[in-house]
Amino acid sequence: MDNKTTLMQQIIRFAFVGGGAFVIDYGVMIFLTEVGGLNYLISSAISFTVSVIFNYIMSVKWVFNVSGERSQTQDFAVFIVLSVIGLGINSLIMWIAVDKFHIFYMISKIGATAIVMVYNFITRKIFLENGK
Template sequence: MNNLLQQIMKFGLVGVFCFFVDYFLYLIANFAFEKVGIASIFPKYYLLSALVGFIVSVVVNYVLSFKFVFVRRDDMSRKKEFTIFLILSIIGLGVNELCLFVGIDLIYMNWGWLQSIMSEAFAKNLFFKFGATAVVMVYNFITRKIFLEQKD
C-alpha cells in the first residue's frame, strides 16, 4: 500500500505540472480566440482551447509518467505503449470536454442563481475546468495503471 501511495503522489505531481501546461495553454487560447473574434463566430471556442492544451500536455504527461510514475511493461513496444496512452488520453479528453459542456452549457448557462454567484469567466476558467480536471485525473490514473503498467 505504501508503494501505491507513493505512486499516487508522484502521479499527482506529474498531473499538477501537466495541468498547468494544459491550463495555461487553455487560458492563452481562450484569450487569443476572444481577441481575434473567433469567440463571436464559434461560441464554444473554449472547447477548441481545451483541445490545444490537451495536445501539448498529453505528450509531456507521457514522458513524465514513464520517467517518474509507472513501470514500463516488458512485453509492450514503445509504439504500442504510446498508442494505448494516446487512446486512453483521447477518452480522457472526451470526458473533459463532456464535463466542460455539461458544466458550462447545460448547468451554468441555464441556472440564473449560479450566474448570480459567479461570473462566466470564473465558471469557464476555474470552477468547471478544475472540476473536469479532477474527474479526468482519477480516470487517467486508474486506466494507465490497468492497461500500461508492468504487473508484479
C-alpha cells in the same frame, strides 16, 4: 523506474506529474481562449493534447512500472487511446458545466480535470503498468 515503487509512491508521483500537466493544460487553454480568441472547447482540446504529451513522457519515465513487454510505440498508442477517452470525458464535462449549468469555463476546467485525473490514474495503472 524499478518495480519496487509502491502504490503510494506512484500516487504521489502521479500527483506531481498531474499538477505539471494541469498547469500546462490550464495555462494553454486560458491563453488560447483569452489571447487567441478561440472557443473554450477548442482551446481546451488543444491544451489537453499538449499536456498529454508531457504527461506520457513523465508517466512512463517516473510514475508507472512500465514492463517493456510492448514497444514504446505500442505504449504510446495505449496512452493516446486512454487520453482520447479522457479528452471526451473532459469535453463532455466542460460542455455540460459551461453550456448547461452556466459555470465559468475556468472553474469548470478544474472540476473536469479532477474527474479525468482519477480516470487517468486507474486506466494507466491497469493498461500501461501491467502491459495489457
